Amino acid sequence: MKQMKISNVRIKGIVCAIPKKIVGNEDFEKYFSTEDIDKITKMTGVKTRHIADDNTCTSDLCIISAKTLMKDLDWAPETVDGIIFVSQTPDYRLPATSCVIQDKLGLSTECMAFDVNLGCSGYVYGLWMASNFITSGALKRVLLLVGDTPSKAISPSDRSTAMLFGDAGTATALEIDESSSAMSFVLRTDGKGRNNLIIPAGGYKNPVTQENLVRKVQPEGGTLSENDLYMDGGEIFNFTIKRVPSLIKDLMSTSNLNTKDVDYFVFHQANEFILKHLAKKMKLSQGQTPINIDSYGNTSSASIPLTIASELSDTLRYSEKKLAMIGFGVGYSWGGALVDLGPLASIRLLEV
Amino acid sequence: MDFKEFLAEMADLLEVEVEDLNDDFELNSENFDSVGVVSTIALIDEHFDVIVSGKALAEAKTMGEIMELIKKAKEA
Numbered sequence: 388m389k390q391m392k393i394s395n396v397r398i399k400g401i402v403c404a405i406p407k408k409i410v411g412n413e414d415f416e417k418y419f420s421t422e423d424i425d426k427i428t429k430m431t432g433v434k435t436r437h438i439a440d441d442n443t444c445t446s447d448l449c450i451i452s453a454k455t456l457m458k459d460l461d462w463a464p465e466t467v468d469g470i471i472f473v474s475q476t477p478d479y480r481l482p483a484t485s486c487v488i489q490d491k492l493g494l495s496t497e498c499m500a501f502d503v504n505l506g507c508s509g510y511v512y513g514l515w516m517a518s519n520f521i522t523s524g525a526l527k528r529v530l531l532l533v534g535d536t537p538s539k540a541i542s543p544s545d546r547s548t549a550m551l552f553g554d555a556g557t558a559t560a561l562e563i564d565e566s567s568s569a570m571s572f573v574l575r576t577d578g579k580g581r582n583n584l585i586i587p588a589g590g591y592k593n594p595v596t597q598e599n600l601v602r603k604v605q606p607e608g609g610t611l612s613e614n615d616l617y618m619d620g621g622e623i624f625n626f627t628i629k630r631v632p633s634l635i636k637d638l639m640s641t642s643n644l645n646t647k648d649v650d651y652f653v654f655h656q657a658n659e660f661i662l663k664h665l666a667k668k669m670k671l672s673q674g675q676t677p678i679n680i681d682s683y684g685n686t687s688s689a690s691i692p693l694t695i696a697s698e699l700s701d702t703l704r705y706s707e708k709k710l711a712m713i714g715f716g717v718g719y720s721w722g723g724a725l726v727d728l729g730p731l732a733s734i735r736l737l738e739v
Numbered sequence: 740m741d742f743k744e745f746l747a748e749m750a751d752l753l754e755v756e757v758e759d760l761n762d763d764f765e766l767n768s769e770n771f772d773s774v775g776v777v778s779t780i781a782l783i784d785e786h787f788d789v790i791v792s793g794k795a796l797a798e799a800k801t802m803g804e805i806m807e808l809i810k811k812a813k814e815a
Binding site: 426430546619620621622625628629660664668 | 763768772773774776777778781784785790793794796797810
């Protein structure tokens with residue numbers, strides 16, 4: 388097992404933005420029976436989600452977050468030397484959305500910017516990347532912009548996905564700070580799971596065609612095309628219970644800790660059933676496992692920072708807590724970060 | 740390992756009386772859909788501490804086949 392510890396880096400603030408349009412499950416009565424909706428809601432735990440309008444992209448939500456964050460921290464734009472945009476719902480296939488963001492935030496042309504194509508594991512991977520650039524001495528101030536608008540990627544009548552996902556964009560500020568305690572990371576990959584959470588067409592392997600745009604009836608009802616997000620819930624659940632417990636064990640052992648030593652386990656909000664099962668299996672208390680999927684749905688890469696902002700703002704504004712952030716899913720890609728977080732000069736959830 | 744409790748919870752999931760849940764009990768897309776499969780994976784993990792594949796469960800036609808899968812997973 389790789390032991391990855393990074394020192395001298397501090398997370399200074401986290402701001403998240405969610406679109407103000409709220410969608411409940413009644414909207415699905417045109418596709419599913421009430422019984423079906425109740426069954427699905429019981430498993431996913433999702434009651435409402437925030438959905439971006441046609442004119443709002445992930446980048447817009449991240450930009451609003453970043454502007455507020457920079458203002459709170461008094462970071463002049465020209466002092467930011469790197470931005471990383473992590474998303475699977477970018478503005479364009481090219482150029483990188485981070486270049487667009489560099490311009491819109493008025494950052495210096497000396498600023499480094501690039502995109503990372505990861506979802507559920509994206510925030511943890513993003514923290515690791517940003518921290519590496521700072522601890523190496525290459526950069527001093529990094530904005531990590533992480534988010535997704537998965538509502539735009541799904542088929543509205545697909546039983547597995549239509550009622551699960553919500554949209555959000557986030558910004559996290561990281562800076563060099565020798566007084567900061569070390570962060571630990573464990574990052575993993577298994578491409579054998581690639582077909583279980585995938586938009587099959589639209590890339591260069593299966594370019595968009597008139598035929599693959601057509602939505603076909605699915606065995607459990609609803610319609611889906613190859614340009615929509617496909618998810619095999621059973622396989623993902625299998626993957627999660629096979630891989631996440633050992634990730635947590637290994638993450639704890641990087642710092643010789645027990646799960647009881649961690650204040651909060653912030654899991655990617657995949658679905659409530661999986662989270663409750665994991666908490667039970669790892670013997671985590673309810674207080675240790677904040678959940679917000681009921682209000683915001685599964686927001687893909689944004690879910691970890693969004694959960695921190697929605698559930699732990701008051702706590703982290705004034706005190707330091709030990710957090711284990713656990714991202715897992717699409718790829719398959721998964722990872723954990725053990726971080727002493729807070730007090731934070733900026734921690735907010737904006738409704739835009 | 741608690742067969743009784745597992746069977747009680749499976750009966751609940753399949754919406755039948757536990758007395759009717761024998762090895763020949765037939766699974767179909769009505770009583771055992773994708774939500775049922777995921778719930779069953781969780782129940783098996785909880786009661787037997789093994790992970791049975793979703794794909795294998797989805798193909799099971801009877802309760803007996805599920806019990807076989809659990810047995811195989813425990814022996815592996």
